[in-house]
Amino acid sequence: MKKILKPLISVIAIGTLSLSINIDKNVLANNIANTCEYDSALKVNPDYSTMNCLLTETALMYDVPPEIVKAIAEGESGNWRHFDMNGEAIVTADNGIGIMQITNQAGYNQDRLKSDIVYNIQAGVETLDDMFKRKDLPSINGGERDVLEHWYFAIMAYNGTKPVNSPIVQATGERNINAYQERVLQIINKMELIDVTELHFSREQFQYDSNSRENIKFSTMNYDFDLPLTKSKYFFEANQKVSAITNVTFRTKPTTDSPSLGTLREGEIVTVMGPFEYEKVSTKKNHFVWYPVKRNDGTEGYVASSYLNYSASTPPVTPPTTGNVDVSKFADYKANQYWAEDFKWAVNVGIISGYTNVKNPSTGKYENLLKPYTNLTENQMLSILLRYFKPSELASTIANTSWYGDVNYQLATKYALPVLGANTASKQAIAGKDITRGNFARILASMHYGKTVSQSEAIKFLRENGLTTTKTNEEFKPNDSLTRAHTVAFFHRYEQIFNN
Numbered sequence: 001m002k003k004i005l006k007p008l009i010s011v012i013a014i015g016t017l018s019l020s021i022n023i024d025k026n027v028l029a030n031n032i033a034n035t036c037e038y039d040s041a042l043k044v045n046p047d048y049s050t051m052n053c054l055l056t057e058t059a060l061m062y063d064v065p066p067e068i069v070k071a072i073a074e075g076e077s078g079n080w081r082h083f084d085m086n087g088e089a090i091v092t093a094d095n096g097i098g099i100m101q102i103t104n105q106a107g108y109n110q111d112r113l114k115s116d117i118v119y120n121i122q123a124g125v126e127t128l129d130d131m132f133k134r135k136d137l138p139s140i141n142g143g144e145r146d147v148l149e150h151w152y153f154a155i156m157a158y159n160g161t162k163p164v165n166s167p168i169v170q171a172t173g174e175r176n177i178n179a180y181q182e183r184v185l186q187i188i189n190k191m192e193l194i195d196v197t198e199l200h201f202s203r204e205q206f207q208y209d210s211n212s213r214e215n216i217k218f219s220t221m222n223y224d225f226d227l228p229l230t231k232s233k234y235f236f237e238a239n240q241k242v243s244a245i246t247n248v249t250f251r252t253k254p255t256t257d258s259p260s261l262g263t264l265r266e267g268e269i270v271t272v273m274g275p276f277e278y279e280k281v282s283t284k285k286n287h288f289v290w291y292p293v294k295r296n297d298g299t300e301g302y303v304a305s306s307y308l309n310y311s312a313s314t315p316p317v318t319p320p321t322t323g324n325v326d327v328s329k330f331a332d333y334k335a336n337q338y339w340a341e342d343f344k345w346a347v348n349v350g351i352i353s354g355y356t357n358v359k360n361p362s363t364g365k366y367e368n369l370l371k372p373y374t375n376l377t378e379n380q381m382l383s384i385l386l387r388y389f390k391p392s393e394l395a396s397t398i399a400n401t402s403w404y405g406d407v408n409y410q411l412a413t414k415y416a417l418p419v420l421g422a423n424t425a426s427k428q429a430i431a432g433k434d435i436t437r438g439n440f441a442r443i444l445a446s447m448h449y450g451k452t453v454s455q456s457e458a459i460k461f462l463r464e465n466g467l468t469t470t471k472t473n474e475e476f477k478p479n480d481s482l483t484r485a486h487t488v489a490f491f492h493r494y495e496q497i498f499n500n
Helices: 007-011 025-035 048-061 066-077 110-115 117-133 148-159 180-191 340-349 378-389 391-396 406-414 437-449 455-464 484-499
Strands: 241-244 248-251 260-264 269-272 290-294 300-304 355-359 366-369
Touching (some): 048 066, 066 180, 148 180, 340 484, 378 391, 378 406, 378 484, 391 406, 437 455, 437 484
Antiparallel strands (some): 248 300, 269 290, 290 300
């Protein structure tokens, strides 16, 4: 099923304002059911793709991030189930009704909460929206509705601001991973494939008696987190430039069962071609959706929403700085590795930098990393090379286009460097692909000599000048990808040999 623009959306300001007008609930429910091609009279659980549609479309109508609504439905109903095998609504011991587990909510028809899935979802989303608007709950940063972490306390209140949901265990001061809102956010991480940022709280910010049923008293009413927070992935628009947040498979259709069109590289910029679409295989349970996108070479295909970023740029990297930077403060720095001194030098002269506040796969925490074993793209390597050889010119050259590699490839052309990428539609994608050790050797040697040299001549240059200890071209492994550690080692040796 494809997401289409519905007439109702034209009278609602989605993404900037809450739904402050009164809408006939019956009209709204019928529109959503029609959009998702679901017959509410059937009293059966719809397939996963249809349920994804019902939850998503209702969330969007109320300007609530669909990621949160789908995760709450998952946590409440355990597998997006509303009806049991007999076609009766599932009602729990505490009288929670259906997929959104609506309990004792005034103003809703109790029979219809049981018989109509769309109405039940609508009640849940309205309740969540009301929680977000409450003034007696803490707010986070500017409170923008499209930022997932900003809904932290609204999610808590959906279940109750009771001691059991305190972000911090009062007795130990540890994070309460069993709090309702924490479990919902973990569902987003797992099912939506989005790494929601962990928010750090302290024990004194939440006052409660762990033996009481009284609500938590909040000592802090506004939090200002200087962290990389997560915007909802459901507001990309046609013709918008977005970027891949990691290496991801490019598909021919909106399903992982379709053939691959290759790999979008981390940081590669693509153009959104239209509204998102739901999973083509109805029995596949995905929380995410699919966007049709076009690469710079004109190839069109699909990418899961989870892997796209609003910022059409590479991942957040600190600007190059010079000075006394303590590289040992990076979480993945290892003093016993061959690249340890090379990274110290490279970071302090400003030709390479570390990644700030990124998730460390080893610890699961957000830390500062060097990522020594990450492969470099040709464009990333050019940035390092030009910072070393032509820093002033790199800083003063003005880009002719909005493409992120524009200046690098202007200078590569000026100095006749044997690069594979270029600022043309057919070659921009190549700039975002891993560069090999052999191609790097050609580019470095060509810059050194001021003329284009062959790969064989380049490797010979490295050997004869002590930039590599390998004895043959084969031993140099020219077809292997170039890592960040390789790069800083080569430049540090170049500096020691030619500039010292």
